[in-house]
Amino acid sequence: MKNITVIGSGTMGNGIAHTFAQFGYNVSLMDVNEAALQKALQTIAKNIDRQVAKGSVTEADKANTLSHIKTFTDLKSAVQNADLVVEAATENVKLKLDIFKQLDELCKAETILASNTSSISITTIGAVTKRADKVIGMHFMNPVPVMKLVEVIRGYSTSDAVCNTIMETSKKLGKVPVEVNDYPGFVANKILMPMINEAIITLHEGVAGVEEIDTVMKLGMAHPMGPLQLADFIGLDVCLNILRVLQDGFGNPKYAPCPLLVNMVTAGHLGVKTGKGFYNYTPGSKDLVVADRFKKKLELVVG
Secondary structure (H helix, E strand, O other): OOEEEEEOOOHHHHHHHHHHHHOOOEEEEEOOOHHHHHHHHHHHHHHHHHHHHHOOOOHHHHHHHHHOEEEEOOHHHHHOOOOEEEEOOOOOHHHHHHHHHHHHHHOOOOOEEEEOOOOOOHHHHHHOOOOHHHEEEEEEOOOOOOOOEEEEEEOOOOOHHHHHHHHHHHHHOOOEEEEEEOOOOOOHHHHHHHHHHHHHHHHHOOOOOHHHHHHHHHHHHOOOOOHHHHHHHHOHHHHHHHHHHHHHHHOOHHHOOOHHHHHHHHOOOOEHHHOEOOEEOOOOOOOOEEOHHHOOOOOOOOO
């Protein structure tokens, strides 16, 4: 397996492309927007510069990594030689199904089709193709070049051979792959999202403020980042979408998203990417500033 195509050049897509290219794979990075592709290349270069500054890679390594990435806005051209396609588009069921239908038609018969989805059923994705045995989940963690975990999700029809190939490929990237079965949220988000949701409920009910909740989880539970800051980092819209996938998939009211989260997403306060969430974010600043509406101590609304 030498030729990798990554669909989507956003935060996850450029991180996945960076990682494969760093380990010598030929990467075709595809997006419908040329400006997005150029931004992705700039992001990859900046991230490698951080690695150079830390001494983990050299300037020669940087040049070599970037030389292994080619960009495309045409899907057919991007996938024609692919041994593995990793889809990293927006977490939207219809969009992903449309992409996989096209990939099934355009890719070589032996090409493995992987999705970086954080919650959407691999079985559902595989069912729209004629190669369900070659469809698998490859869920990287953000930031991809740094985080070691890859959740490898087996769809109902995914073959042992394909699963083994993706497990071994992940190891070649310096990752630690963990095989899981195809159920809503898989492992990471089935556990993480209810915790984040409960933190938002705790804020909504006035039990404690933003800083207090995050401090308890950081200092009391040894989490590197509090759940509300983490939600901002992930994207509140993404958190909401995953909770709805869990709620629909299991039919259990415990996964119902907090009304505060719904309101924030509706208002466009999505966290880091919009500059407003539970905290305010100023470009270039590392200061963590609680959003204005949460500075006033909330009154308890239950009990």
